Amino acid sequence: MIDRRGALLAALAAGWTGTAAGAQIPAPRGAGSAGPGLPDPAETIDLWPGNAPGMPQVPPVEVVDERSTDPALPDRAVRGIVRPRLAVFRPAVANGSALLVTPGGGYARVVIDKEGYELGRWLAARGWTVFVLFYRLPGDGWAAGPDVALSDAQRAMRLIRHRARSYAIRPDRVAALGFSAGGHVCGDLATRWAASTYAPIDAADRLSARPDAAAPIYAVQSMTRPLAHAGSRDLLLGRQPTSALEAAHSPARNVTAQTPPCFLVHAEDDPVVDVGNTLEFRAALKAARVPVETHLFAQGGHGFGLRRAAGKPVEAWPTLFLAWAKSLGFS
Template sequence: MIIDRRTALMGSLAAAGLATRAAAQTPPPAIGPVAAAWPMPTETIDLWPKGAPGMPAKPLTETVKERSTDSAINDRAVFGISKPRMAVFRPWRPNGASILITPGGGYNWVVVDREGYEMAQWFAERGFTAFVLFYRLPHEGWAAGPDVSLSDAQRAMRLIRHRAADFGIDPARVCAMGFSAGGHLCADLATRFDAKTYTAVDAADTLSARPLVAAPIYPVISMTAPVAHAGSRKNLIGENADAALERAHSPNFNVATNTPPCFLVHAEDDDAVPVDNTLLFRAALKEKNIPVETHLFTQGGHGFAMRRAMGKPAGVWPELFLAWARTRGVMG
């Protein structure tokens, strides 16, 4: 029997939805006005058992915007997230590795499909247990301000390790990957995983938030013009942020000797987030002797993930990541 990619993906996603799930967790973001092109994950993990800390004065309404005009493809974005959580994709044949995925969206929203579910399913098909993080957005009034997304990423890493036995994963082999502004969050996690951004709530918070490896993909890094992505900078630190605040939230200034090895990807024709962001981060990693693998592609633009890179040289980057990850002990 011949199984095409669509059938295989539907079967794998259905398996993810049928996996054992924690009770009374917040469902994934809504499907939106357009029907889902694929079965959606149903297993989630709420980050904060008693609610997210530092709630905005004005209550948020979680809203999903469908941006796709093709009924065969979803391209959703979600904002107003007051219950940050992870959507879980379990593999049929676990290899013991796991990956926390932080989609982009300019800190204005969180992309659901292209940089979230599609990537998570790709990793699950290769044995990874994948977690897509729907993190809080710093411009929506949270008390932690620019650190609120990092709080969620730190908490997510700790929860994955805390529940490693539930998922059959090795707590030492938890990776992080992020895209665009989610790439900034990934780099922020890699460089400030031990920063105190929230008060511990349970035993999970005794565990490390350091990823084994980190992969910021076409990341926002600098908060300083002209390299900074203006929208991400505005949403993260505000239009009138001073040089000290810019520096505090530019991961290239926060690389330390314990920053994990990094895998970097960028297209040189990116007209939204200049490739200089990746080059600045690479230089900072090299200065601290942190192992770094860097792939720059002539074409690709911004936000290509896998879907928009198909048929182009940039389309090989996920396989390049796997090859590199094996050399870093991710596969055991």
């Protein structure tokens, strides 16, 4: 019998090849840290020079909560992010492809282990350069309001392209992938990449923020009831948003012919984010003739990432993602 958790840990550990070069902010430390054999990335990139734009009068304070009782499988969630940044996973040999990962957390936190670092290690072992985004949260009072996470995602895409040569990646092979509420950030980026959400500050901001491909995974998408995930909707838009505000932040309402090809994954038994979110987004993509690949699984629940998919049919999704990306020209 194969110990699936042990195999997963070994695969994740094999994917990490961090470097201290250019490190600016240490990775967050929780009670469990990264677990045995699973070091945190040593390299981070600040998104903004100095303070991030639109700082609240009372800045948030970053807190790391360790939610796991198993020291071998940490499950850290970060809230109160005041210095948005990218944690970088460098492969031993870069294949030229890059991925921006936006973890979930219901817009109340950013879940960095099971929806960020684990995928970073797994893909780095396969040649991808992965950037996990610590994005600001809309409930913390930033001036950009519901656009604050999108601002960070746009800036991250531009910085990745601006530094493409130093990471041995191609600027036309930069994809985005997000989970749950981070899937909403990903969908928002895929549909509103050209929206003006912050004032340009340097040469990087002259580059496009459009991902070359996007993969919202069990994603929050609709901000309209009954499909909307209530907690994410309230934190993003407030408790009584107008219908216009709901539409402005529902990716299906903002799909155009310029939306990049999309890869969608959802479990039909998801008790947290209704699978109708993915179906509605897919319908909008099809109507706009945007290429879309969709995988629906009968079982999987919510928040499966990599670790909770093991032993179920849904564990195939990362391999399916790689095959789809390859069909688009990603290595």
